[in-house]
Amino acid sequence: MTIPFLDLKAQYESIKDEVESAVLEVLASGGYVLGPKVEALENEIAEYCETDYAVAVASGTDALILILDALGVGPGDEVITTPFTFFATAESISRVGATPVFVDIQPSSFNIDPEAVREVMTDRTKAIIPVHLFGRAAEIDEIDALAAGRGVAVIEDACQAIGARYKGKRIGSLGIAAAFSFYPTKNLGGMGDGGIVTTSDAKLASRIKLLRDHGSPKRYYHSALGYNSRLDAIQAVVLSIKLRHLDDWNEARRSRAARYSKPLGQFGIAVPEAGEADSHVFHLYTARSAHRDAIVEGLADAGIACGIYYPLPLHLQEVYRELGYAKGSLPEAEKASKEVFSLPLYPELTDAQVDEVVETISSVLESIS
């Protein structure tokens, strides 16, 4: 049986009637950009993430850029982050003219290593961006402790982790602000691009609101150089409907992850740690093995989709050659990029499909032992 990596059509079928009537209502309303539906979504997300404010923007990347810009991070500033993430994390730092400083990861969680952060902090450090990678909460307390009292902002890249908790608190409420992505493949995905910033800082929220709409407090009056980064009403209604299902969908992801992990762990594969309750929402099910390439090939031959997130850490990307990181400089991230593979995982994935993936991996490993 062919098993896709993700099945967005199956999710759509399960909420089709609700989504279609809400979208038709927007079409008939004549109001398509920002407006009451976007405000409603902002309120719902702020409540869900346990923050005072949420500001909807055009993408997760923009959410990061707008946070950095609103905090005044720019040329001459350093922002510490992980090299083992989607490119947008570092791209946003470079986009505002600051310099990304990459530090290594913890091999078991794939998240930034707080100890390594400590070692690279300088007077130029303006912010730290931990990423809750694959849906797993990063060690924020230790990072907060490093930043506290030094005027360093902690910005969560929560693009992959909506719904996760860290020590009982919602992801998105842990730093000065957080960036979420509503890209369709995310745990809460729209039907197009979208993103949101959560924060409990009133000044920051209003600055980001200003920046997302051309720095315009009033139509045709501009007090800052901003962006066009507004969310559409159609995306907002789709996301509001999906938000009501998010906790159930995240729970379904967790149970499928557990079904993978039990047997795969016995095959000597390093399976993802679920961590304490709710600290992982399994945006991706990412395991690691020294036999990664054989596993990926065997799965492909069996018609099972598999992904590699991420094959080349950011400090070794061509665009960052000028930063001068040598091969071997961040060994854990580099090792992870050679060993990781991500298996199909979504709420609609059936037990039979999970079992087939497991059996296929089992036969690949038997054939090479």
Ligand SMILES: Cc1ncc(COP(=O)(O)O)c(C=O)c1O
């Ligand atoms: C960790 C991380 N940061 C940032 C982004 C950027 O989000 P978007 O694609 O909505 O711009 C993504 C999305 O892929 C992501 O996974």
